Amino acid sequence: MIDVCISYGFGEGNRFQQETIPDKIQLAIWKYDVFMELKDDAVKALNEHGTDVKVVHLPLDTLRQSLDDIDRLIDFCICRIGCRRFVVHPNKNITPFIDHFIERWGYSDLAQLLIETFGWRTHKALRGPLEILEVCIANPELAMVIDTSHIEELWFDHRIMPTLLKYTPVIHLSNRAKGHGSHMPFNSADGELKLVGFVRDLKHRYNWNGDIVLEYMPEHKDKLMKNKKYIERLLA
Numbered sequence: 361m362i363d364v365c366i367s368y369g370f371g372e373g374n375r376f377q378q379e380t381i382p383d384k385i386q387l388a389i390w391k392y393d394v395f396m397e398l399k400d401d402a403v404k405a406l407n408e409h410g411t412d413v414k415v416v417h418l419p420l421d422t423l424r425q426s427l428d429d430i431d432r433l434i435d436f437c438i439c440r441i442g443c444r445r446f447v448v449h450p451n452k453n454i455t456p457f458i459d460h461f462i463e464r465w466g467y468s469d470l471a472q473l474l475i476e477t478f479g480w481r482t483h484k485a486l487r488g489p490l491e492i493l494e495v496c497i498a499n500p501e502l503a504m505v506i507d508t509s510h511i512e513e514l515w516f517d518h519r520i521m522p523t524l525l526k527y528t529p530v531i532h533l534s535n536r537a538k539g540h541g542s543h544m545p546f547n548s549a550d551g552e553l554k555l556v557g558f559v560r561d562l563k564h565r566y567n568w569n570g571d572i573v574l575e576y577m578p579e580h581k582d583k584l585m586k587n588k589k590y591i592e593r594l595l596a
Contacts, residue, residue, distance in 0.1 A: 362563060364591045365414050366584050367532075367575040370402045371395060375578050381409040382585070386530075386573040387443065388417045392425050392433065403440050413443040414571045415474065415530050423453040427460050438470055447474045447505050447530070450486035458495065458502065466501030474530055476505040479512055489515055489524055496527045507532040507575070508553060509542035516558060522566055529570045533559070533591075543577045545587055559594050 365384035369376035374390040387402075389395045395402070406413065416437050422430055437443050448457070458473065465471035475495065480488045486495065489504065489511060496502045504527045506515075515524065535551030536542040546555040562568045572591060574584055 361569055362572060362595050363414060363570075364572045364574070364588050364595075365412075366588060367417065367573055370398055370405070376575075378581055378584075381405060381411050382588075383410065384412045384414055386415045386417055386447070386571075386575070387413045387437075387441065388575075389419045389433070392419045392421060392429060395419070396433070399436060399440075406441065413437075413441050415445040415447060415573065416441070416443050417447040420449065422448055423451050423457055427457075430457075431464060434465065434471055444471045445474055445530070446471060447476055450475050450478065450484045450492065452485050454485045458499070462499060462501050466499070472501065472503060472529075474503045474505045476510070476532065477507050478510045482510075488512075493524065493527055503530075504528045505530045505532055507534075508546070508555060508558070509534040509536040509544070509575075513553065516553070518561075518565070521561075525562075525566055525568045525570075528568075531562075531570065531572050532575045533572050534575050541577070543575055543580070545576060545580050545583045546574070547587065547590070556594065559591055563595050 363384055365386055366382045367376045367388045368385040369388035369390050371394040376388040461473045475492045477489045478484045486492050492504050496504055506528050533546045535544040535546050535548045535553050535555055537550045537552050540550055544551055574587055576584060
């Protein structure tokens, strides 16, 4: 089964904040300090709306935070929010963070670390899906998040994608275009990627099961719910 959810965040300055809380979300934690100050209010709001948190996106500054702080955050999300999957960007210091995560969480099966894909030219510590894939194969406690607006078009090849999807429980779905940037609506007429067909293929060609997260820039947030329903029809 494929679930479709929306990236949602709490706190001032969080670009994924919206007027209403969707029923299924990726909890996007923009900044560690901001979230920890309002964490109890966030849990109350999630419970009141009956929201299912499918995955937590760790703060963008995660790899610059102390490991104790991130352990505290992950503990809170597991115990109070009920989510055990955590997305991280493959920035500098990702390797020692992976080692710590596996030692602290991996063997308990309480938490899973998902490493998000970026394009080769971004010069992340893990450059592109292939380097992330190698790490995931060596460490079963890890998995990959395919971000469609980040990766090069060659990775959508039907001969390559099935291998990537074996290690991918979550997909960040959005489009991109020169002059418009990334994280556009997945079916944008200006988009470079043909993602309507890709969504259909996830179910009907690849028989993939996982979570699709719509991760759009704030100027496109009015398209989120419409696109969620459209994707659900494509997958029906």
